[in-house]
Amino acid sequence: MNSGQEDFIVQFVGVQKSYDGETLVVKDLNLNVQRGEFLTMLGPSGSGKTTVLMMLAGFEVPTHGEILLNGQPINNVPPHKRGIGMVFQNYALFPHMTIAENLAFPLQVRRMGKAEAEEKVNRALSMVRLDGFGNRRPAQLSGGQQQRVAVARALVFEPELVLMDEPLGALDKNLREEMQFEIKHIHDSLGVSVVYVTHDQSEALTMSNRIAVFDDGVIQQLATPPTLYEEPENAFVAAFIGENNRLTGRITGTNGNSCTVELDSGGTVEALAVNIAGQGEKTTLSLRPERVLINPPQDKYPNTFEAKVEELIYLGDHIRTRINFAGNDQFVVKVPNAQGHAIIDEGGSVRVGWAMEDCRALDAS
Amino acid sequence: MAEATLDQGDLMRTADGTPLKISIARAMRRNKLKALALIAPLFVFILFSFLIPIIDMSLRSVDNSVIPDVLPNTVAALADWDGEGLPPEEAFAALAADMKAGRESRDIGKVATRLNYELSGMRGTVMGTARRIASVDEGPYQEALIKANKDWSDPATWKLLKRLSSPYTMGYYLNAVDMRFDVDGNIEAQPDFRQIYVDLFLRTFWMSILITGLTILLGYPIAHLMATLPLRYSNLLMILVLLPFWTSLLVRTTAWIVMLQSEGVLNDLLVWVGVFSDDARPQLVYNKIGTIVAMTHILLPFMVLPLYSVMKTIPPSYMRAARSLGANQFTAFVRIYMPQTLSGIGAGSILVFILAIGYYITPALVGGTSGTLISNQIAYHMQQSLNWGLAAALGVILLATVIALYFLYNRIVGVDKMKLG
Numbered sequence: 162m163n164s165g166q167e168d169f170i171v172q173f174v175g176v177q178k179s180y181d182g183e184t185l186v187v188k189d190l191n192l193n194v195q196r197g198e199f200l201t202m203l204g205p206s207g208s209g210k211t212t213v214l215m216m217l218a219g220f221e222v223p224t225h226g227e228i229l230l231n232g233q234p235i236n237n238v239p240p241h242k243r244g245i246g247m248v249f250q251n252y253a254l255f256p257h258m259t260i261a262e263n264l265a266f267p268l269q270v271r272r273m274g275k276a277e278a279e280e281k282v283n284r285a286l287s288m289v290r291l292d293g294f295g296n297r298r299p300a301q302l303s304g305g306q307q308q309r310v311a312v313a314r315a316l317v318f319e320p321e322l323v324l325m326d327e328p329l330g331a332l333d334k335n336l337r338e339e340m341q342f343e344i345k346h347i348h349d350s351l352g353v354s355v356v357y358v359t360h361d362q363s364e365a366l367t368m369s370n371r372i373a374v375f376d377d378g379v380i381q382q383l384a385t386p387p388t389l390y391e392e393p394e395n396a397f398v399a400a401f402i403g404e405n406n407r408l409t410g411r412i413t414g415t416n417g418n419s420c421t422v423e424l425d426s427g428g429t430v431e432a433l434a435v436n437i438a439g440q441g442e443k444t445t446l447s448l449r450p451e452r453v454l455i456n457p458p459q460d461k462y463p464n465t466f467e468a469k470v471e472e473l474i475y476l477g478d479h480i481r482t483r484i485n486f487a488g489n490d491q492f493v494v495k496v497p498n499a500q501g502h503a504i505i506d507e508g509g510s511v512r513v514g515w516a517m518e519d520c521r522a523l524d525a526s
Numbered sequence: 527m528a529e530a531t532l533d534q535g536d537l538m539r540t541a542d543g544t545p546l547k548i549s550i551a552r553a554m555r556r557n558k559l560k561a562l563a564l565i566a567p568l569f570v571f572i573l574f575s576f577l578i579p580i581i582d583m584s585l586r587s588v589d590n591s592v593i594p595d596v597l598p599n600t601v602a603a604l605a606d607w608d609g610e611g612l613p614p615e616e617a618f619a620a621l622a623a624d625m626k627a628g629r630e631s632r633d634i635g636k637v638a639t640r641l642n643y644e645l646s647g648m649r650g651t652v653m654g655t656a657r658r659i660a661s662v663d664e665g666p667y668q669e670a671l672i673k674a675n676k677d678w679s680d681p682a683t684w685k686l687l688k689r690l691s692s693p694y695t696m697g698y699y700l701n702a703v704d705m706r707f708d709v710d711g712n713i714e715a716q717p718d719f720r721q722i723y724v725d726l727f728l729r730t731f732w733m734s735i736l737i738t739g740l741t742i743l744l745g746y747p748i749a750h751l752m753a754t755l756p757l758r759y760s761n762l763l764m765i766l767v768l769l770p771f772w773t774s775l776l777v778r779t780t781a782w783i784v785m786l787q788s789e790g791v792l793n794d795l796l797v798w799v800g801v802f803s804d805d806a807r808p809q810l811v812y813n814k815i816g817t818i819v820a821m822t823h824i825l826l827p828f829m830v831l832p833l834y835s836v837m838k839t840i841p842p843s844y845m846r847a848a849r850s851l852g853a854n855q856f857t858a859f860v861r862i863y864m865p866q867t868l869s870g871i872g873a874g875s876i877l878v879f880i881l882a883i884g885y886y887i888t889p890a891l892v893g894g895t896s897g898t899l900i901s902n903q904i905a906y907h908m909q910q911s912l913n914w915g916l917a918a919a920l921g922v923i924l925l926a927t928v929i930a931l932y933f934l935y936n937r938i939v940g941v942d943k944m945k946l947g
Binding site: 218219220239240241243244245246247249250251253255256257266267270271314315318324 | 841843844846847848849850851852853854855857858861862865866868
């Protein structure tokens, strides 16, 4: 076997998908999922991420290209022969069966012996901390419990790969965070590969080994969570992941890895050249609010400006400060509520500054 | 201050000291009265157009008041008779007196009809005797009556009268299940040539079950299609399913006659294709086949609609989940989808079955003699033979069956799970 492919459980090779023959929902997808990895497909609705998941599960057929599972093409393999576990958004627990029957279903269709199946069901139930719930019906369980049953059912037949389609979307915030850790721990302890779909970026950042950011049927960036947040490669990823100050301008000069940008609204900024077309071309600058300093030491940063404070919102751990910077009044600065933090007055004037590396010059859109 | 717990002596009270329960009742009374006033017209309508007629008709199935009412003296005179031999002279005298009175009030005809239900030929006996006895003014009446009609010398005739002395009778019900009282008042089976109702009940049941089964078979796929197609197409299908509702029942039934008769569309087609030769056209109408085909068609929407409304609520992710768990299409359908549609099948089945066992117009038109159902016999006794007591007894048996089935359904499936639309 080719040793280069051995690490990948799933490979998408030039996969395209169109429903109506006019527009492509997925455009030329090339993606390798490593064995044992927790890979999240993150994107706004309509970005094609769920379609990719459905093609992998076998419920949709690629219009073009090939999907490989363990190096074998599976385009013509029906869903029930793929051996992929799946957790659905609404859990899809069979309402006419008890929890134990739900969990036993995948084992029964595999013609497993009764005793062995029962043992596996019990083990799966204790894995999700629901011992003794076997005789209840799904409707008698809370949302979080149903969710855990759905995860257990997708894992009980010991698939190598589990797909999850926004499984936590219906839960409230606290429960969702709890379940994020629970799913993460199950993944870590079983070593199963997970492909997870969500539109919730914090969910993606919390759980994933790698995140593929989807937009418009294309993977915009595939990277680990810290890389994705700190080093977005294009304007879409920068805007989609985390909060972001967006400034537009024109490149007037480059110097090694830095460039000089003249803002549309006036003023000149030194930025890190990441994804720029060249001198004279338009660019989008991305700057995280927490990387902007209030009253920075004199001459420490190349970018230091005077700005008017428009609004202060007290959020406990930090103060969200909206300032008017170079004609852009949506510019946000997060001031940490640390000891001796700067005292700012609404309507007053303030000096802000940031390092060249924190201001990333990206593509124009 | 008021305690949260309610003791015997310490009731919860409102601010002005009225017990809380009383003031709640007062506050709710107005709303209750309003709600009652809104449903009152419907309740009165149902009461007079449905409940009272049904109760009245049901009572006719045991009603025997005509004999005690028209022949009061005879009934009294026969009360002490031991049933051995002929009754004493007083009974003959009483009967003669009752007949004269009955002839004058023109009620004697009812007695004649009633007695004729129990024993054929009694109509002539009673009417003839009444006519001849009118001119006899003095006894002995035994001789006079026997002279008027020799049936009065037969103890069986008198036993019949004595048996029918009570204002209530089980006779109609026995009749309805092909039984009768023999001369001594014991229950026995009707002679073979008069046994029709049990067979007819059984035929009504198995044909209704068959029709219900056929509607499930034909309705399930179309309901499934309607539930899974995009809204645009499913709406069109829904219109097609409902289209028969906009056409008169009579028109639809006669259309089937046109389709199925010997020189009809279907037969012509079968002959043209060569399935049958021209002189061996199959009989498709005026028999069981006609009734089954036409009723299946007419009752189909009553199966499709409940099925559709249940299937609509089953998200496609269940099937997907089953398939991702390793079940093939067939297993997923049988083990996951079908069980969830059971409440729809149950609702549709009970609806179609109850409608079918009481169906009248269609079997009357296309049923001929072998394809008619019990309801046609009830109609016959209501309109032709005017034996309302028997019609009522047949109707009550049918109603009791429906109610029993309903409770059975409630036990097994649960009426609260029934979805009709």
